[in-house]
Amino acid sequence: MRNRERNLVLVAVLLTIGTMPALAASEDDYKTAFAAAEAAEKQADALRNKWTTTEAQLAAAKKAAAGGDFDAAMAAAKDAEALAKASVFQATSERERWKDMEIR
Amino acid sequence: MRVRAILFSAIAAIASGTLACIAASALAAPDKIDPVADAKAFQKYFTDKFPKVKYEDFVNGPYSMNEDMRRQWEEKEQFPPYEFALEAGKEMFSTPFKNGKTYADCFANGGIGIRQNYPYFDEKEGKVVTLELALNRCREANGEAPYSYVKDEMASLTAYMAYTSRGKRMDITIPSDPRALEAYENGKRYFYTRRGQLNFSCATCHVQSPGQRIRAEVLAPALGILNALPIYRSEWSGMGTTSRRFVTCNSQTRAVPLEPQSDEYRDLEYFLSYVSNGLPISGPGARP
Numbered sequence: 001m002r003n004r005e006r007n008l009v010l011v012a013v014l015l016t017i018g019t020m021p022a023l024a025a026s027e028d029d030y031k032t033a034f035a036a037a038e039a040a041e042k043q044a045d046a047l048r049n050k051w052t053t054t055e056a057q058l059a060a061a062k063k064a065a066a067g068g069d070f071d072a073a074m075a076a077a078k079d080a081e082a083l084a085k086a087s088v089f090q091a092t093s094e095r096e097r098w099k100d101m102e103i104r
Numbered sequence: 105m106r107v108r109a110i111l112f113s114a115i116a117a118i119a120s121g122t123l124a125c126i127a128a129s130a131l132a133a134p135d136k137i138d139p140v141a142d143a144k145a146f147q148k149y150f151t152d153k154f155p156k157v158k159y160e161d162f163v164n165g166p167y168s169m170n171e172d173m174r175r176q177w178e179e180k181e182q183f184p185p186y187e188f189a190l191e192a193g194k195e196m197f198s199t200p201f202k203n204g205k206t207y208a209d210c211f212a213n214g215g216i217g218i219r220q221n222y223p224y225f226d227e228k229e230g231k232v233v234t235l236e237l238a239l240n241r242c243r244e245a246n247g248e249a250p251y252s253y254v255k256d257e258m259a260s261l262t263a264y265m266a267y268t269s270r271g272k273r274m275d276i277t278i279p280s281d282p283r284a285l286e287a288y289e290n291g292k293r294y295f296y297t298r299r300g301q302l303n304f305s306c307a308t309c310h311v312q313s314p315g316q317r318i319r320a321e322v323l324a325p326a327l328g329i330l331n332a333l334p335i336y337r338s339e340w341s342g343m344g345t346t347s348r349r350f351v352t353c354n355s356q357t358r359a360v361p362l363e364p365q366s367d368e369y370r371d372l373e374y375f376l377s378y379v380s381n382g383l384p385i386s387g388p389g390a391r392p
Binding site for chain 1: 135142145146149292293296297298299300301303305307308311312355358359360362368
């Protein structure tokens with residue numbers, strides 16, 4: 001019985017959390033996300049493999065932050081980080097994989 | 105007894121791991137760089153894939169792959185869109201710099217009929233020198249400001265120099281210098297490496313798919329692709345150099361292009377030109 005009550009409380013808490021609106025991103029959240037994206041893009045740059053889409057998302061993040069829209073800025077920074085990480089993965093995996101395409 | 109069994113299996117695991125490592129390192133040993141074999145295989149790939157295309161015709165890019173486009177192009181060649189650039193290039197070429205010298209003073213044979221020998225590997229510098237780079241170096245050596253590598257004056261000058269070399273066979277040499285071989289190999293790697301968000305390499309379009317459409321364009325074969333440069337492109341509404349071609353290709357795959365005449369692009373031009381040895385220079389060209 002006690003367990004059942006405890007489970008019910010847990011389900012109620014989880015449901016409440018699930019339906020709560022996400023907290024708005026702060027400037028600090030954005031700065032952290034942007035720094036992470038920039039760090040990943042720096043790695044891509046070192047590998048001479050930046051993507052135009054990453055650059056576009058970084059620019060969008062900056063623009064949104066300048067306008068005070070930190071939710072949009074944070075979302076764009078997160079996208080930029082994911083894209084930059086994908087470009088780093090591409091450059092790293094292509095170090096050997098390019099040979100698969102070679103005419104021999 | 106049990107301890108001994110565990111020890112034995114551990115040793116066996118390490119030994120087999122070592123053997124696997126040795127085998128893997130043998131497999132991963134760098135392939136011998138053999139440009140002659142590469143060029144032979146490269147040319148055979150295209151002639152096998154397109155047995156109906158005349159060998160010399162590969163330099164005409166998409167027109168060698170598509171009858172309708174070819175007819176339109178042949179009509180356009182009556183009044184070629186690169187004619188203005190050609191005339192401008194001829195005039196620029198013969199106009200002296202402020203110091204009285206001309207481009208002819210910087211090149212073998214006065215710069216006439218030499219396009220087929222570019223790019224070359226400069227053993228002093230230890231790097232590939234393209235025609236565009238040599239032209240700007242000529243300007244700077246004579247106290248003139250360098251031109252943009254992608255269009256306008258540079259396209260006009262290279263158009264004129266290509267025109268004086270029309271019909272001459274591409275003749276790129278790789279000296280027996282390990283740095284030259286490395287530059288060639290770097291160019292080859294660049295050509296086959298996927299990049300950009302679309303995950304395309306140069307080969308994705310120009311080896312795997314020539315003759316096929318990508319949106320409205322018919323893709324050109326990589327064999328002889330630089331022989332027609334510089335080109336007038338309707339898409340650009342103007343002329344473009346080899347540098348412009350590389351930059352555009354990169355951005356079309358959503359990769360941030362490198363600087364024109366970066367080492368990578370110079371090496372790429374070296375590789376692409378070398379594997380097209382024997383094909384005639386047809387530049388300047390016109391493309392949709």
